[in-house]
Amino acid sequence: MTERSSTHLVIIPSYNPGPKVREVVGEARALWNPVWVVVDGSTDGSTDWLQEQARNDPGLRVLVLPRNSGKGAAVLHGLQQAAAEGFTHALTMDSDGQHPAALIPRMFELSRRNPDAMILGRPVFDASAPRARVYGRRLSNVFADLETLWSGIGDSLYGFRVYPIRPLCAVMEGHRWMRRMDFDPEVAIRLCWRGVRPINLDTPVRYFRADEGGVSHFHYVRDNVLLTSMHLRLLGGFLLRLPMLAYRRLGERVSTDTKSAA
Numbered sequence: 001m002t003e004r005s006s007t008h009l010v011i012i013p014s015y016n017p018g019p020k021v022r023e024v025v026g027e028a029r030a031l032w033n034p035v036w037v038v039v040d041g042s043t044d045g046s047t048d049w050l051q052e053q054a055r056n057d058p059g060l061r062v063l064v065l066p067r068n069s070g071k072g073a074a075v076l077h078g079l080q081q082a083a084a085e086g087f088t089h090a091l092t093m094d095s096d097g098q099h100p101a102a103l104i105p106r107m108f109e110l111s112r113r114n115p116d117a118m119i120l121g122r123p124v125f126d127a128s129a130p131r132a133r134v135y136g137r138r139l140s141n142v143f144a145d146l147e148t149l150w151s152g153i154g155d156s157l158y159g160f161r162v163y164p165i166r167p168l169c170a171v172m173e174g175h176r177w178m179r180r181m182d183f184d185p186e187v188a189i190r191l192c193w194r195g196v197r198p199i200n201l202d203t204p205v206r207y208f209r210a211d212e213g214g215v216s217h218f219h220y221v222r223d224n225v226l227l228t229s230m231h232l233r234l235l236g237g238f239l240l241r242l243p244m245l246a247y248r249r250l251g252e253r254v255s256t257d258t259k260s261a262a
């Protein structure tokens with residue numbers, strides 16, 4: 001039985017996840033307590049199973065959004081409730097089985113040692129990953145590097161992360177963006193702008209075929225248009241912050257040099 005944390009929780013946004021969600025929730029619960037699943041207007045019957053599980057497991061909570069609102073909106077819904085209950089840090093992971101639940105304790109351990117930082121999983125793909133996914137993210141990563149002056153975001157799109165809740169809510173509540181698939185890249189960039197340091201951890205990613213229970217709701221055209229317009233919008237914010245970012249990055253270089261010289 002895992003001991004309940006009153007400060008660190010797992011939040012799983014879930015939209016029509018297919019059968020894999022059962023394994024994901026089971027693995028996450030075996031390693032962490034509490035785990036919250038935010039059902040984002042699912043219509044695939046997964047809600048009933050999740051609610052039934054939660055009835056028999058005090059470590060599992062299921063929040064249900066009546067309508068599909070987007071990944072970011074689902075995460076924010078969980079974060080706001082978690083903040084109200086005194087939680088300080090949240091690990092986000094997908095409900096489709098792609099993220100390595102086994103690394104939840106390691107991610108939280110890194111976060112506990114660096115509570116002001118965000119811990120970013122960095123995907124290590126195997127042969128199961130579609131090439132479009134492996135190479136397609138490079139452009140988003142180039143933009144994210146530029147927009148943060150190479151502050152160290154290892155992967156802008158990957159959703160297996162631990163965030164400090166308070167700055168994340170502040171960033172999201174201040175803008176109407178970040179509610180859909182723009183959530184993962186835009187929050188990482190905006191948190192960098194606020195001075196939240198990224199720490200990267202390499203983590204394996206699995207892609208499942210449809211006959212293995214794999215499900216994706218990523219729409220190549222719709223979501224790539226969303227991501228491209230997001231980066232174009234963020235470039236404006238970047239130019240405004242350029243002097244501040246350059247000043248900060250210069251300071252980091254000097255302090256690193258000082259340390260290495262000591």
Ligand SMILES: Nc1nc2c(ncn2[C@@H]2O[C@H](COP(=O)(O)OP(=O)(O)OP(=O)(O)O)[C@@H](O)[C@H]2O)c(=O)[nH]1
Pocket residue numbers: 012013014015016017040068069070071072074093094095096098133181215216217218
């Ligand atoms: N796409 C999508 N995902 C949602 C939504 N609401 C919650 N989610 C969850 O967000 C996570 C990521 O969704 P995926 O469709 O797997 O997107 P992805 O992992 O970026 O795309 P793939 O690399 O193709 O798997 C999953 O846990 C979804 O269940 C939504 O409205 N749209």
Ligand SMILES: [Mg+2]
Pocket residue numbers: 094096098215216
């Ligand atoms: Mg996925």
